[in-house]
Amino acid sequence: xxxxxxxxxxxxxxxxxxxxxxxxxxxxxxxxxxxxxxxxxxxxxxxxxxxxxxxxxxxxxxxxxxxxxxxxxxxxxxxxxxxxxxxxxxxxxxxxxxxxxxxxxxxxxxxxxxxxxxxxxxxxxxxxxxxxxxxxxxxxxxxxxxxxxxxxxxxxxx
Amino acid sequence: xxxxxxxxxxxxxxxxxxxxxxxxxxxxxxxxxxxxxxxxxxxxxxxxxxxxxxxxxxxxxxxxxxxxxxxxxxxxxxxxxxxxxxxxxxxxxxxxxxxxxxxxxxxxxxxxxxxxxxxxxxxxxxxxxxxxxxxxxxxxxxxxxxxxxxxxxxxxxxxxxxxxxxxxxxxxxxxxxxxxxxxxxxxxxxxxxxxxxxxxxxxxxxxxxxxxxxxxxxxxxxxxxxxxxxxxxxxxxxxxxxxxxxxxxxxxxxxxxxxxxxxxxxxxxxxxxxxxxxxxxxxxxxxxxxxxxxxxxxxxxxxxxxxxxxxxxxxxxxxxxxxxxxxxxxxxxxxxxxxxxxxxxxxxxxxxxxxxxxxxxxxxxxxxxxxxxxxxxxxxxxxxxxxxxxxxxxxxxxxxxxxxxxxxxxxxxxxxxxxxxxxxxxxxxxxxxxxxxxxxxxxxxxxxxxxxxxxxxxxxxxxxxxxxxxxxxxxxxxxxxxxxxxxxxxxxxxxxxxxxxxxxxxxxxxxxxxxxxxxxxxxxxxxxxxxxxxxxxxxxxxxxxxxxxxxxxxxxxxxxxxxxxxxxxxxxxxxxxxxxx
Numbered sequence: 254x255x256x257x258x259x260x261x262x263x264x265x266x267x268x269x270x271x272x273x274x275x276x277x278x279x280x281x282x283x284x285x286x287x288x289x290x291x292x293x294x295x296x297x298x299x300x301x302x303x304x305x306x307x308x309x310x311x312x313x314x315x316x317x318x319x320x321x322x323x324x325x326x327x328x329x330x331x332x333x334x335x336x337x338x339x340x341x342x343x344x345x346x347x348x349x350x351x352x353x354x355x356x357x358x359x360x361x362x363x364x365x366x367x368x369x370x371x372x373x374x375x376x377x378x379x380x381x382x383x384x385x386x387x388x389x390x391x392x393x394x395x396x397x398x399x400x401x402x403x404x405x406x407x408x409x410x411x
Numbered sequence: 412x413x414x415x416x417x418x419x420x421x422x423x424x425x426x427x428x429x430x431x432x433x434x435x436x437x438x439x440x441x442x443x444x445x446x447x448x449x450x451x452x453x454x455x456x457x458x459x460x461x462x463x464x465x466x467x468x469x470x471x472x473x474x475x476x477x478x479x480x481x482x483x484x485x486x487x488x489x490x491x492x493x494x495x496x497x498x499x500x501x502x503x504x505x506x507x508x509x510x511x512x513x514x515x516x517x518x519x520x521x522x523x524x525x526x527x528x529x530x531x532x533x534x535x536x537x538x539x540x541x542x543x544x545x546x547x548x549x550x551x552x553x554x555x556x557x558x559x560x561x562x563x564x565x566x567x568x569x570x571x572x573x574x575x576x577x578x579x580x581x582x583x584x585x586x587x588x589x590x591x592x593x594x595x596x597x598x599x600x601x602x603x604x605x606x607x608x609x610x611x612x613x614x615x616x617x618x619x620x621x622x623x624x625x626x627x628x629x630x631x632x633x634x635x636x637x638x639x640x641x642x643x644x645x646x647x648x649x650x651x652x653x654x655x656x657x658x659x660x661x662x663x664x665x666x667x668x669x670x671x672x673x674x675x676x677x678x679x680x681x682x683x684x685x686x687x688x689x690x691x692x693x694x695x696x697x698x699x700x701x702x703x704x705x706x707x708x709x710x711x712x713x714x715x716x717x718x719x720x721x722x723x724x725x726x727x728x729x730x731x732x733x734x735x736x737x738x739x740x741x742x743x744x745x746x747x748x749x750x751x752x753x754x755x756x757x758x759x760x761x762x763x764x765x766x767x768x769x770x771x772x773x774x775x776x777x778x779x780x781x782x783x784x785x786x787x788x789x790x791x792x793x794x795x796x797x798x799x800x801x802x803x804x805x806x807x808x809x810x811x812x813x814x815x816x817x818x819x820x821x822x823x824x825x826x827x828x829x830x831x832x833x834x835x836x837x838x839x840x841x842x843x844x845x846x847x848x849x850x851x852x853x854x855x856x857x858x859x860x861x862x863x864x865x866x867x868x869x870x871x872x873x874x875x876x877x878x879x880x881x882x883x884x885x886x887x888x889x890x891x892x893x894x895x896x897x898x899x900x901x902x903x904x905x906x907x908x909x910x911x912x913x914x915x916x917x918x919x920x921x922x923x924x925x926x927x928x929x930x931x932x933x934x935x936x937x938x939x940x941x942x943x944x945x946x947x948x949x950x951x952x953x954x955x956x957x958x959x960x961x962x963x964x965x966x967x968x969x970x971x972x973x974x975x976x977x978x979x980x981x982x983x984x985x986x987x988x989x990x991x992x
Contacts, residue, residue, distance in 0.1 A: 267550035267566055269639025272679050272766075275879055275992035276886045282992075292990045293639050294554075296562070318550060319805070319917060323565020347770075347804065349914070367770055367803065368899055370890045 258382045259287040259309040263300045265328065268318035269293055273346065273367070277313060280371035286378065297324050301331035304340055310382040311362075313374075316346040321356065329360045341381055345369065441481060453477070470724035471682035473847055479839035487842055492737065496832045497756075500740040502733050502845065503833040504791040505756035510829035514542075515787075516794035517819045518595060518760065519812050522547030522571035524921045525928070526582025529572040533587065535809060539816055543794060544625075545595040546583060547571035548605075553640045555601050555976030558925040568921035570806065571597075575929045575971045577608045581615070590618040594625040595670075595760070595794075600642040602629035603655045604972050606668070607962040614967075626667040626716055626760070629655055632693040632865055633672050635986070636874040637679035642976060645866055647983035651958060653700045658959035660711045667716040669697060670760060676874075677720040678766050680882025683731045684848055686720065688855035689865075689874055691738055695856075696865035698747055708747045712754035721783040721790070722764045728783070729835055730844035732759070732790030737845070738852050761792035768803040772898040774910045776800040781818045788822055789835055795819060805914040876991050929971065936969040944968050945978045952982040 262278040264271060271293060282288045289307050291300060304312050316324060325344055332338050341362040348356070353364040363377055467475040476483075487493065494500060497507030506512070519541055521532040533544055548571040551563035557575045558567045567573050574580055584594065589612070598605045606627045613623055631648040634641045641648065652669060659668035673681075673690035681689065694715065701711055719735065721728050739757040743749040763783035768776040777800045784797045797815040799807030807815070823829055835841045862868040869875075888894040895901045948961040958979075965975055 266564075267554045267556070267562065267640075268570070269634075271639055271990070272882050275990070276883050278992045279879070279883050280886075290990055290992060292988055294562075318566060319569050320550075320565035349804065371886065372890065 257285060257287045258311070258378060259289070259307065260311045260313060260378065260382075261289050261291065261300070261304045261307055261309040262313045262315070263291040263295060263303075264293045264315055265295050265297050265300055265324045266316065266318055266320045267294055268316065268320070270317045271315070273317070274313070274315035277315070277345065277371055277374060281313075281375060281378070284375040286375075297328035298331050300328055301335055301337070304332070305335050305337050309340060311341045311343060311378055313343045313345060316344065316348070317367075319347065321346070321348055322352060325356055325361060326359055333360075341378075343374070343377070345374075438481070438485070445480065445482075469683070469727040469844070470722065471684045471727060471848075471851075473684075473727070473844065473851070479843055481839065483839050483843040484846075487846065492846070493836065493842065497752075499744065499752065499755060501736040501756045503836050505736065505758050505793070509791065509832045510788075510823070511832070514823050514829060515792050516543035516593070517541050517816060518543035518545045518794045518796055519816050520545040520547045520597065520762075520796050521812070522549070522597075523806055523915070524568040524572065524918055525925055526572060526574070526579040526585075528568070528918070528921075529583050530585050530587075532809065532812075533583070536812060536816060537587075537592075539813055540820060541816055543593050543595065544587065545597065545796060547597050549573045550640075552605075552972060553598060553601065555642050555973060555980075557971050557973030558922065558929055560973055563922075565922075567925050569917055573921070573925045574605065574608070575925070575973070576932050576969050577611055577966050578928070578932050578969070580605070580608045580612055584612065589613060589616070589625075590622045596625070596627045599628055599631055599634050599638070600640055600648065601972060601976060602627045602631075603651050603959060603962060604966065604975050606655060606659070607959060607966045610663070611963055611966050620662050621664060623663050624665040626670050627655070628670045628672060628718070630669060630672045630693065630718075632696060632869060633675055633690070635869045635988075636676060636689060636693075637681075637878060638675035639988075641986045641988075642980065643983040644986050645870060647979075648986075649696070649700050649866065652697065653704065654957045654959055656697070656701050656711055656714070657704055657706060658957055660706070660714060667714055669714075670716045670718045671697065672718040674718050674720045674762055676878070677722060678764070680878045680885060682881055683722065683724065683727050684851040685855065685877060685881065687731050687735045687738070687848065688852040688859075690717065690719070691735065691742065691852065692856055692859045692865040692868070694739065695742060695746070698743075699864070702747070708743070708749050709751040709754050712743060712747070712749055713751060717757055717759040719759050719761050719792075720764050721761050721787040721792075723767050723779065723783065725782060725786045726835075726841060726844060727848070728786040729790045730841055730848050732761075732787070732792070733833075733836075733841070733845045734848040734852060735759075736791070737849055738856075758793045760794040760796070761787035761790075762796040763787070763798045765798055765802050768798060768800070769896060769899050770803040772904065772909055773800050773804060773912055775898050776803070777814060777818070780815060781822070784818055785822055785826075785828065788828060789833075791833060801912055801914055806917075808913060808915040810913070811915075872989065872991050879992050932969055933971075941965070941968050941970045941974070945970055945974055948975065949978045949982055952979050 260281050262274050264274055278288050278290050291303055332340055343363050344356055344361050345365040348364055356364050493502050496504035496509055519536050522529050549568050550566040550570055552574045556563045558573050596605050629652055631652050656668045659666050671690055671694045673686040676689050677686040736757045740755040743755040749755055763780045767779055780798050787795050797818045799811030799815050801807055801811045859865055859868050862873055892900050944965040948965055951958055951961045
């Protein structure tokens with residue numbers, strides 16, 4: 254059986270608004286993807302390392318603080334430096350229109366605004382993730398399981 | 412749920428209904444007329460035009476009937492459950508004359524860029540008639556990093572104002588008489604440092620501590636539950652809050668050293684019931700923590716303040732505020748044995764719901780915010796922030812904040828809704844809903860007690876799991892169109908055209924300016940003295956002494972916020988979350 258699509262959901266920077274990232278993570282899991290969530294307050298470099306270690310197809314970065322132009326480019330750079338530029342980076346959150354274009358020009362695969370539906374995100378990933386989606390078995394619907402923290406090499410969580 | 416009754420109260424006075432209790436013959440007459448109305452008028456009307464849904468419910472999921480009447484409130488005991496404003500159980504308001512004497516404080520929040528930038532916004536709002544000050548800090552300040560820390564990259568002065576040393580707070584409040592106006596600061600894990608800077612600044616300006624009024628949020632429990640700005644493990648964080656409350660009670664009698672906040676719990680996905688219940692559970696945890704020092708509950712309980720959201724379900728919100736006051740009064744009287752009325756009355760700041768605002772057609776947010784603000788006023792808030800129309804896109808522009816302040820002024824001075832107290836009190840629906848929400852809050856409080864209290868429940872991820880569930884449920888409802896968002900999932904503009912609005916632009920130079928300023932302060936101070944005072948602070952942390960006096964010493968010597976946080980991180984360690992979704 255082919256492997257399921259693997260997605261790393263990430264929060265970078267100091268912003269703690271994690272409602273959106275967790276709703277999307279849950280929706281992706283319910284759609285049958287393997288989902289890993291980094292937890293809060295990660296640096297772009299930490300996210301890139303985790304994505305490579307976890308061998309993910311897609312990274313979803315959620316930023317509501319307005320710091321996306323400072324935090325997304327280093328993540329893309331780090332992926333390129335790690336020879337992992339094939340990992341698709343999705344950006345979601347409060348991203349002004351002008352910055353959406355800039356982020357795509359810099360190499361982000363897609364940008365979703367706060368009104369985007371989770372179905373649209375699922376469809377996008379199915380269409381663009383490098384791996385064929387077998388639509389694997391869904392996990393127990395409605396069960397809120399502990400998120401598997403990305404292997405983090407003993408970081409202190411801040 | 413609707414038919415659940417309260418347990419018998421041994422101390423209850425003789426029962427009296429909200430309305431004079433109808434004689435048995437009278438209630439039979441009403442019930443008969445109602446049956447007649449249902450079976451004829453309603454049936455015929457529904458045949459012509461069916462009701463929009465088979466069932467209606469509040470945003471929290473409580474059932475809403477077609478009509479409420481005397482039978483829905485006949486178990487209410489007016490004196491015990493509703494009573495009079497300023498009297499137990501404070502359902503109708505914490506003060507006897509409410510807004511007839513003193514309107515709520517109009518406290519629009521401000522904070523961006525440097526201290527000077529924020530000072531200009533505060534002065535603008537005061538010039539427009541704002542009556543209180545509220546300061547919002549940037550993420551590095553909230554999380555305990557100086558502006559020159561690598562972790563602060565891209566976030567300096569962005570979501571709030573940057574504060575590294577007391578000099579920055581002095582800039583924020585430059586030319587503002589802190590002896591005369593109350594200053595509220597939205598800050599939690601580093602609250603004790605900002606509080607110390609505020610006290611030290613008052614000293615510098617010759618303002619006696621006894622004259623200082625204002626609020627520091629300092630609600631650390633809701634950070635682990637919802638807002639996620641934390642530094643230390645929960646027990647250490649609780650100790651810091653305890654020290655802050657104890658110091659404040661002893662030295663700043665007019666100051667609110669904590670603002671126990673449901674706002675962020677709601678924004679993280681809670682229902683109205685969860686918001687009220689989790690907030691009150693956190694309140695219980697703080698009271699227990701401070702009581703362990705031996706302080707009498709009546710010595711500090713009057714200084715505890717609360718903070719709730721005003722969301723979109725108008726009547727449920729009004730009922731929530733009324734129910735929260737009633738539950739807190741009972742908790743303080745019956746659980747903690749408080750004797751002073753001031754200990755039992757719940758006072759709250761309110762903010763309209765940021766997450767209810769849309770990025771599409773942002774001008775519609777003015778209407779949303781106005782109605783939410785109205786529910787806060789009808790619910791008896793002591794202080795109010797109305798959101799800016801552009802908050803789903805950026806931090807508010809000057810124009811957006813002016814419109815929001817004007818919204819408050821229109822509610823107070825044009826609608827006249829503040830001319831009588833609790834005008835919805837006695838309404839069949841509102842009283843019935845207040846009662847139902849109260850029951851649902853008690854049910855949660857019992858569950859949380861069974862888990863060992865709010866601290867233990869937070870450590871077991873109880874709140875976080877509940878919020879993940881409801882947040883996901885709301886999101887799915889919105890996506891399916893069951894939760895209407897006008898202009899987003901219903902009544903979409905076929906032309907796709909939005910009214911353009913000018914957004915607040917972040918000054919890209921702020922980060923460099925702030926780093927330069929910090930470097931200047933560090934060059935001018937006595938480094939050895941700073942190190943000595945930070946050492947004394949760490950020593951106090953290793954013992955059980957109050958942390959405020961050594962923190963005051965440190966900020967007076969221009970120790971930075973980041974240095975103070977690091978000094979205690981070496982002692983307390985760091986919190987590590989196990990996230991759930």
